[in-house]
Amino acid sequence: MENWSGLLHDLLVEIAKKITCIEDFVSFGAVCRSWYAAATRENFTRSTQIPWLMLADVEQQNESERWRQFFSLSSGRIFKVILPEASRIRSLSSLGWLLTLGELKANLLHPLSRLQIQLPDLNTFQDYEEQENFVLDYVHKMVLSASPAATRDYLVMVTHGFATSLGFWRPGDASWTAVDPWESYIHDITYYEDKLYAVDVHGSVIVCDVNGPNPTQIWHNDVDDTKLRGETKSVA
Structure with a gap:
């Protein structure tokens, strides 16, 4: 095609929504004005993106411009992002969002748009x-059902409390909203097809319907942990 800038805007928007790497998205928007108009933040955040890994916090002097480092899996590069909201604070992540945790406060934070x-x-x-007394470790795991x-x-x-x-x-x-507590340590949680799934350290699985005003446990599978460990028998 001789004139790439002449592509229809709706077509460019659909292409932009398919881009999964932010570096490619920035390059896409730099082609020309019509491509830049399609490279909106909304069109990028709608796509399933290749994750960045947020690296450990480092000591910094300037409080107002505190940054965090992110490792791009697609390019192998490390990027610095000014992000004082996530500096020197505990955070968890899901679907590209951070859950930042203070002594009482909790916020969802998008690290790129802030x-x-x-x-x-x-x-x-x-x-x-x-x-x-365990406030800094009160929340252990976080998962989003969809991107905000x-x-x-x-x-x-x-998962919270003593997990x-x-x-x-x-x-x-x-x-x-609380769901009925479990009797053992919850190892991990996930969300799939309108249900919350949790697994404990023994391999038992619980499934909860959390879409109504009153969350209900709809399935619980107890696992015989002796089978996981392997039974031992004495031989006479």
């Missing part, structure tokens, strides 16, 4: 007072 979404204070969990950049219909799900409790928040809620 968009923040304020979440309810951690003390809205019913068991928070019992765990206040793509929809307002999403959930933030966490035997599940909780979630949806936009518009004034507090965190």
Whole structure:
């Protein structure tokens, strides 16, 4: 094609939505004005992106321009991003968003746009007072059901307390919603087809419906951990 700048805007938008690497997205927008017009933040955040790894925090002097380093899996390069909101603070991640955790405060943070979404204070969990001596490690795991950049219909799900409790928040809620606590340490959680899945250290799986006002446990599979370890028998 002789004139790439003459491509239809709608076609350029569809191409932009397919780009998964931010470096390629920046190059795409630098071609010409019409391509730049299609390279909006909204079109990039709608696509499934190759993740960056956020590296460990380093000591810095300038408080107002504190940055974090990110490693690009696609290019093998390290990028510095001014991000004081995630400096010297504990954070978890899901779908390209960070959950930043202070003594009481919790926020969702997009590290590239620096968009923040304020979440309810951690003390809205019913068991928070019992765990206040462990405030810095109160939340252990976090998973998003969908990217807040793509929809307002999403959930933030966490394990908290002594990692035997599940909780979630949806936009518009004034507090965190608790799911019935488990009896053992929850190793990991994920979200799939409108359900929250959790697995404990023994390999047991619990499935919860968290879409209604009252979360319900709909399936629980206990695993015989002796089979995981392997049984030993004495031979006479």
